[in-house]
Amino acid sequence: MKGQAMWGGRFTKRPDHLVELFNASVLFDARLALHDIKGSIAHATMLAKVGVLTEEEASIIVDGLAIVRTEIEDGKFVWQTSLEDVHMNIEHRLTALIGPVGGKLHTARSRNDQVALDMHLYVREELDMLDELLTEWMSTLLDVARRYDQVIIPGYTHLQRAQPVLLAHHLLAYFWMFSRDRERVRDARKRVDWSPLGAGALAGTTFPIDREDVAKQLDFHQLYENSMDAVSDRDYIVETLSIMAMIMMHLSRLSEELILFTSYEFGFIELDDAYTTGSSIMPQKKNPDIAELVRGKTGRVYGHLLGLLTTVKGLPLAYNKDLQEDKEGLFDAFDTVKPALVIFKAMIATMTVKTDVIEKAMRHDFSAATDLADYLAKKGLPFRQAHEVVGKIVRTCLDRQIALIDIDLATLKEHSEHFEQDALTCLLPRSVVDARNSRGGTSPVAVAQQIQYATAMLQD
Ligand code: ARG
DSSP states (O other): OTTOOTTGGGOSSOOOHHHHHHHOOHHHHGGGHHHHHHHHHHHHHHHHHTTSSOHHHHHHHHHHHHHHHHHHHTTOOOOOGGGOSHHHHHHHHHHHHHOGGGGGTTTTOOHHHHHHHHHHHHHHHHHHHHHHHHHHHHHHHHHHHHHTSSOEEEEEETTEEEEEEEHHHHHHHHHHHHHHHHHHHHHHHHHHOEEOTTOTTTTOOSSOOOHHHHHHHTTOSEEOSOHHHHHHOOHHHHHHHHHHHHHHHHHHHHHHHHHHHTSTTTOOEEOOGGGOBOOSSOTTOOBOHHHHHHHHHHHHHHHHHHHHHHHHHTOOSSOOGGGGGGHHHHHHHHHHHHHHHHHHHHHHHTOEEOHHHHHHHHHTOOTTHHHHHHHHHHTTOOHHHHHHHHHHHHHHHHHHTOOGGGOOHHHHHHHOTTOOTHHHHTTSHHHHHHHOOSTTSSSHHHHHHHHHHHHHHHTO
């Protein structure tokens, strides 16, 4: 029957047109085409080695697959939804090119282990790409941190001024977040690097296949030891989505800070024109759209993670068609995270830090208050008492409408006789930062040390 599906033997009619469209995955899984062909070449080569195919049959199949690959690469391949998915489109074209011997490729294989194989190949490659992009992004964060290793900005808790920090220190906090993401990518890769091929539909195969050989050809370091697990496992996709959700969460936090810091109210940072957009009505606007979009798209990537967790949660073993739903969310997540990392890298590398605005803004805060309390504690006052005394000093300043830095020694002495001239010096943002010399702290010495650790980590 012309145009019949490849599984059409037991059917008396074709699926309803809408069913055909609803059932088909080729519109999105065509993305797996080159992995599918690679897997098929390995499979056919193995089948010849174990004598299931003759050497001649295998080489006709392999050469035919090479032609199909070229057609796909050249954009000449015609994808048909009536052929359901990437696997059957390719096999159908192969058979059209080389004749009935093409039908031998599917010996000892099911689409269930085939799609699992394709996805493992695809995810492994994408994780390697993510590793590279994260490394480049981390290296930019480190470069920009080095550039601003003398710039002091307000540090916040509860989004209230807390203690001043080096801008380098602030940026390096992100470096470490992304270094953990990269570690997660590398760890997840180990669990993606397993070959499911040979599981058949669910129970293995009656043919004398050599699973180790296929795994070796495709550079997998392990085999699934249970055929039912091999075809129904989507853990590695959930894990990959969760890593991408985490990367987006980190980018989104940075986005939020960029949005705040580029606002008129803060004005600490200006983004390069190339990474902003204007308004169609308000001529003065320069909007941080990219940061906003990354913040927005974070929700979308979280959605893909939650979507797949929900899809898999009620599934009995082994393969169920629900699992076809593992793809679009994953593809979309990669399509979101990868450009976000690339654009962020360029956006952060080209931003302007407005040091004059920052310096001015810092004059009017109370972020040296802890240091004044530390000063008294170092003179022997219990820290709790010191805290109380400085709280009163802050109150006095607020009442007199002056900044902490504008206080004089006489006023300080009214609050405690322990204050000497050097107490005024410790109020300077530079002194506050310099004094935080503990490991992992914000002093230039501690940050220089941190930069060394980060540099070593980057080269890992
Ligand atoms: N398109 C399917 C998927 O993505 C391939 C496997 C189909 N297997 C089946 N028994 N219908 O999951």
